[in-house]
Amino acid sequence: ANTFVTAQSATITANGSPININATLLQKIQIYGGALDEIRITRNGTAIFTAQLPAYPSNFGDIHGGLWSFTIYDNPSPGSTTYILEFKQSTNGANVISNRQLSLLQVKK
Numbered sequence: 001a002n003t004f005v006t007a008q009s010a011t012i013t014a015n016g017s018p019i020n021i022n023a024t025l026l027q028k029i030q031i032y033g034g035a036l037d038e039i040r041i042t043r044n045g046t047a048i049f050t051a052q053l054p055a056y057p058s059n060f061g062d063i064h065g066g067l068w069s070f071t072i073y074d075n076p077s078p079g080s081t082t083y084i085l086e087f088k089q090s091t092n093g094a095n096v097i098s099n100r101q102l103s104l105l106q107v108k109k
Contacts, residue, residue, distance in 0.1 A: 004040065004086040008102040011082045019076060020105040023085045024069040027053070028096035038088045039068055043081060048074055067099075 007025050023041060040050040049072050074083075085102045 002088065002090060004038075004088045007039075007085045007087050007097050008100040009082060009084040010102045010104050011080060012104045012106065014076045014078055014081045014106065016078045017075075017106050017108060019074045019081070019083075020071065020107050021074060021083060022069075022071045022101070022103045022105075024067065024099065024101040025085065025087065025097050026067050026099040027087070028098070037090050040086050040088075041072065042084045042086060043074060043076060048072070 008023070012019065021041060023039075025039065027037070037053045038050060039053065040047050042048065049070075051068075051070070053066075053068060083102060083104060085100065087097055
């Protein structure tokens with residue numbers, strides 16, 4: 001709980017052009033009450049995108065889970081760049097991440 005863990009990583013040799021980053025992961029539904037889970041993208045260890053995952057109130061508490069997908073752009077310095085898709089669970093419990101994907105596409109300016 002409350003620690004980011006790696007779901008997927010990818011490395012690209014950047015040439016100074018923008019990078020289109022597409023990330024997806026499937027989170028198994030977890031039922032509990034409390035704070036929200038988070039996903040983030042890091043570049044060479046520095047967070048460049050963070051999002052809290054929504055909770056859906058129900059008679060059983062808050063239900064978390066679903067297919068999360070997003071696209072962002074980044075403009076790293078030329079050279080080898082590693083991106084990591086990370087997930088943080090806000091409480092102890094069994095949370096399963098699957099169908100994870102991280103794709104990097106260098107695009108023209």
